Amino acid sequence: MSIQAYQNNSVETASPGELTLMLYNGCIKFIKASRKAMENNEIEKKNTNIQKAQNIIQELMVTMNQDYAISQEILPLYDYMNRRLIEANTKNDVEILDEVQGLVTEFRDTWKQVILQTRKAQQAQGGSA
Template sequence: MNGLQAYQSVNTQTSITDADPHKLIQLLYNGALERINMAKARMQANDYEGKGRLISKAIEIIGGLRSFLDFEKGGELAANLEGLYDYMERTLFEANRHNDAGKLDEVGRLLRQVKDGWDGIREQAAGNQQQAAV
């Protein structure tokens, strides 16, 4: 198992080093979703310490996403995302406090929706670049 963890760590570090800003945000979304899923598994296994660490890490990642918001360029969208991230952080805190897997699921759904939109931006930009090259 240690070899697998070492490989995953190197793979993650390489992904972060090679990531453009858009990809970095994608990695943060993926990391938060992964921590939430792992926390749910720890909750079901009655490993409350592990669950707490994972939820704390998810909250930290969402805080990182929040720090990337650009209110000058993003305007109302950035303000709306800030409110959503705040709600996610508070909901994760409550999920941890009350061992509520439903709240973990709710935040996971919300994060996936925002991530899907973010992923769509990349796809749309790539499509526009291909059209411009023609």
């Protein structure tokens, strides 16, 4: 099986929680790539990777379940990260990229814990994760 086929299969068989985790990881990857491009003065590459990171944050915003009260606290943070990425792009500011990467990493790590706790709860109830 090729790497591409494996990746496609992992996305197709992933739970919604795992897909969100993949989005966070992708966002971090693109922020790191844009930081490296910024340091190497590769403007087009920097711009492309920042836009990819922004697209992921926008996807997280659009797909967020509004039924939970916590959504009203998370959405402004996503919006803030999106605006900061625009600022990092226009100002060529690696410190802003580091800040946003830190926020996305916190979201990702928290989300990982949610997935683990959900799995444990399902296993305790005799269900499958």
